[in-house]
Each structure stands twice: as C-alpha cells, then as structure tokens.
Amino acid sequence: TAKPSSMSFSNRGKTLEDELNDSNEYYNSRGIAVIHKKPVPIQIVNVRYPARSAAVITEAYFKTASTTDYNGIWQGKYVDFEAKETKNKTSFPLQNIHDHQVEHMSQIHAQGGIAFLIIRFSMLDRYFVLPFEKFIVKWTRMINGGRKSITLLEIEELSVELQPGYHPRLDYLRALPDIIEQLTVERTERQEP
Amino acid sequence: TAKPSSMSFSNRGKTLEDELNDSNEYYNSRGIAVIHKKPVPIQIVNVRYPARSAAVITEAYFKTASTTDYNGIWQGKYVDFEAKETKNKTSFPLQNIHDHQVEHMSQIHAQGGIAFLIIRFSMLDRYFVLPFEKFIVKWTRMINGGRKSITLLEIEELSVELQPGYHPRLDYLRALPDIIEQLTVERTERQEP
Ligand SMILES: [Mg+2]
Ligand SMILES: [Mg+2]
Numbered sequence: 001t002a003k004p005s006s007m008s009f010s011n012r013g014k015t016l017e018d019e020l021n022d023s024n025e026y027y028n029s030r031g032i033a034v035i036h037k038k039p040v041p042i043q044i045v046n047v048r049y050p051a052r053s054a055a056v057i058t059e060a061y062f063k064t065a066s067t068t069d070y071n072g073i074w075q076g077k078y079v080d081f082e083a084k085e086t087k088n089k090t091s092f093p094l095q096n097i098h099d100h101q102v103e104h105m106s107q108i109h110a111q112g113g114i115a116f117l118i119i120r121f122s123m124l125d126r127y128f129v130l131p132f133e134k135f136i137v138k139w140t141r142m143i144n145g146g147r148k149s150i151t152l153l154e155i156e157e158l159s160v161e162l163q164p165g166y167h168p169r170l171d172y173l174r175a176l177p178d179i180i181e182q183l184t185v186e187r188t189e190r191q192e193p
Numbered sequence: 194t195a196k197p198s199s200m201s202f203s204n205r206g207k208t209l210e211d212e213l214n215d216s217n218e219y220y221n222s223r224g225i226a227v228i229h230k231k232p233v234p235i236q237i238v239n240v241r242y243p244a245r246s247a248a249v250i251t252e253a254y255f256k257t258a259s260t261t262d263y264n265g266i267w268q269g270k271y272v273d274f275e276a277k278e279t280k281n282k283t284s285f286p287l288q289n290i291h292d293h294q295v296e297h298m299s300q301i302h303a304q305g306g307i308a309f310l311i312i313r314f315s316m317l318d319r320y321f322v323l324p325f326e327k328f329i330v331k332w333t334r335m336i337n338g339g340r341k342s343i344t345l346l347e348i349e350e351l352s353v354e355l356q357p358g359y360h361p362r363l364d365y366l367r368a369l370p371d372i373i374e375q376l377t378v379e380r381t382e383r384q385e386p
Binding site: 036 | 221226237253259266267268270271301304306
C-alpha cells in the first residue's frame with residue numbers, strides 16, 4: 001500500500017540544485033527574497049548561424065567557476081552561497097570546494113554580506129547550512145596541514161540543520177537569522193576588552 | 194604626431210562589457226566592492242567526453258537572460274544592474290530591455306536593493322547611470338502607449354553621467370550615493386501629509 005505521508009518529504013531523485021531552484025522560485029514568487037542560480041560559465045569557441053534558425057554553439061568548454069553558485073537579496077541583505085552534495089556518510093571532503101570560491105566568499109564576508117555553504121549528505125538525506133565563518137576555520141586547518149575534510153560531527157555542531165519539506169523544499173533562509181545573531185555576538189565579544 | 198593626452202581616455206574599441214569588467218576588477222582588487230558579470234545562460238544539448246581531454250560541448254543554444262548582467266555587494270548593499278549600449282545619438286530604444294529584466298529589477302528594488310541601468314551612447318562616447326526608479330516611469334509610459342524610447346535629454350535629466358577615466362575605467366559606484374540620497378528624499382516626501 002502507498003505511504004504518502006512518509007514518502008512526501010523524500011528526495012525523489014532530485015538534485016540539490018533542483019531542490020534549491022524550487023525553493024528560490026517559492027521565495028521569489030512570494031516576494032520573500034530574490035535569489036538565483038548563476039549560469040554555468042562556458043568558454044564559447046565556435047558558433048554557427050544557420051539561415052532562418054537560432055544560432056548554434058558547436059564548440060564550447062566548461063570553465064572553472066570564479067564565484068559561487070547562488071546569490072541574491074533577502075530583507076535588504078546580500079546573500080551568497082555555494083551548494084555541495086556528498087555521498088560520503090561521515091564527513092564532507094574539502095576537495096569539493098575550489099580556492100577561488102573560498103576567496104570569493106571571504107570577500108563577500110568582508111563586504112558585510114551573508115556567505116555560507118549548503119551541504120547535502122545524499123546517502124543520509126540530511127541538509128546543513130554552514131556559515132562561512134565556521135567553514136573557514138576548517139579550511140584553514142587543512143591549509144595548515146590538518147585533515148582534508150570536515151567531519152559530520154563537526155558539521156552538526158557548526159551548522160543549522162534543515163528539515164526538508166514541501167513548500168519550500170529547503171527553507172534555508174530560516175537558518176539565516178540564527179547565523180546573523182551568532183555573528184553579531186561574536187563580533188561584540190571580540191570588541192570587548 | 195601622437196596625442197597621448199587626448200587619446201588616453203578614448204574607448205579604443207572596447208565594449209561596454211570590457212570596460213565594466215575592468216572596473217569591477219579594480220573595485221574587487223581594492224576591496225571596494227565585489228561585483229561580477231553573470232555568465233551568459235546556455236542550454237546545453239550535447240557534450241562529448243573525449244578520452245584524456247576536456248569535455249566538449251558540441252551543441253548548445255543561447256537562452257534569454259532571466260535576470261540582469263551584473264550583481265554584487267558594495268558597502269554592505271546589494272547592487273544589481275543591466276548594461277546596454279546604443280548606436281543611437283538622440284535616444285535610448287526601450288526594445289533593448291526585456292520584460293523579465295524589468296520584472297527582476299523591480300523585485301530587487303522591492304527588496305531594498307540598488308537597481309539601475311548603465312547606458313552607453315557609443316557614437317557620443319557618453320555613459321549614464323539611470324536608477325531603476327527613474328527608468329520605470331519611462332517604461333510605464335511605453336506600456337501605456339507612449340514613446341518606445343527615452344530621449345537623450347530625459348536621460349541627461351534623470352541619470353548621473355559618468356566621466357570615463359583610467360582606473361577604474363568607469364567609476365559607476367561613485368554615482369550610487371547620489372542615487373541613494375535622492376531615493377531617501379523621495380520616500381520621505383511621499384510619507385509626509
Ligand atoms: Mg555547487
Ligand atoms: Mg547587457
């Protein structure tokens with residue numbers, strides 16, 4: 001027999017990108033936020049212009065992204081994030097992230113924007129919002145010769161976990177007030193004597 | 194004989210996109226702002242994976258952009274704009290702008306972001322930053338059956354004109370404080386009895 005209620009929140013083979021695009025459409029259509037996935041960067045080498053039909057790109061190559069996957073605006077604030085899936089069950093491998101993406105998030109953070117990662121452990125069906133400020137500590141650990149991943153335990157500790165739902169599929173904006181508050185507290189503490 | 198000083202600020206065949214990318218790199222490298230051109234959206238139909246070399250896209254098509262060309266963050270503020278060139282000498286044709294781009298800028302404006310157009314009159318070598326709030330009035334005029342362009346005279350009146358230079362080539366961020374102040378004044382006036 002069908003089990004609609006327990007099936008209802010399952011992933012149904014969607015990629016994290018699909019889930020985030022659905023969620024962004026939900027946010028957008030309700031005036032909650034305007035956040036879009038950036039197109040994949042392509043190096044176009046050859047284009048054919050057939051008579052009476054659309055131009056066809058006949059040779060092109062994938063370029064390495066110089067920024068993150070998503071950015072936009074929410075409650076007047078600039079939001080910027082990278083989405084990553086892993087099949088690993090116990091840790092998130094840092095080789096998934098490129099140097100220039102870390103550099104980009106660091107610049108966004110310096111400008112006062114909200115930068116974070118959304119990590120999906122696909123075998124566990126678990127989703128986490130990891131703020132850049134927490135991520136960079138583990139990234140720096142790797143740079144300094146430490147482990148090349150963040151353990152699931154660490155991610156549980158440092159992130160806001162998302163419970164996937166229907167509308168929106170992934171309500172990741174709900175994690176942001178917590179992240180912003182944490183940041184404010186830390187900045188204040190750092191300024192105290 | 195060479196005339197370096199009068200040639201120095203000439204365009205030298207660069208496109209507006211080149212000029213803006215140069216300017217953004219300048220801003221970025223100095224920590225002034227983080228603003229990037231979004232990649233051109235492409236519909237990929239076929240990809241070949243040759244042994245021992247990079248994947249080749251062998252069939253793809255240009256998609257209509259659903260947002261604007263550029264976005265990013267400046268002084269904690271979300272910035273979003275569309276860049277357009279015209280060869281016209283007396284007006285800016287509105288057919289250059291797509292409905293969904295206007296819709297997008299309108300959403301950004303509603304979220305409290307700074308949305309604008311950068312318009313280059315290439316035959317005149319003149320550049321203008323036209324705030325969305327001024328642009329939308331002329332767009333609405335067209336929707337209501339009025340003229341399908343904005344006259345140069347109107348643009349002179351409604352925009353901040355940019356003087357192209359060396360570093361950065363187009364210092365368009367310099368126009369933003371004026372635009373923000375104007376907006377604040379208008380919002381305050383609207384709230385008064
Ligand atoms: Mg990604
Ligand atoms: Mg453009």
